[in-house]
Amino acid sequence: MLIQASAGFGMLYRLDLIKAAMELLSALIERQEPGGEVNASQAELGARVGLSRNSANTAMALLESRNLVLRPKDRKYRTC
Numbered sequence: 001m002l003i004q005a006s007a008g009f010g011m012l013y014r015l016d017l018i019k020a021a022m023e024l025l026s027a028l029i030e031r032q033e034p035g036g037e038v039n040a041s042q043a044e045l046g047a048r049v050g051l052s053r054n055s056a057n058t059a060m061a062l063l064e065s066r067n068l069v070l071r072p073k074d075r076k077y078r079t080c
Helices: 005-015 019-031 042-048 053-065
Strands: none
Touching (some): 042 053
């Protein structure tokens, strides 16, 4: 999954994200490795911040729709 670095935490309030999406984005950023890859499933990330499977799915879809998160075809999450 790719996270646009230009969004930065200082500007996230402008995106009007739901709490679950903010928490999931935070978990993605915490888990990123050099090069931006995040080796965790959506379920693992959701569980890390206490989200149900449905809430994690909704939050991830919102992040993707806002072009904050890009999911490559290999299904590995990446941040940049």
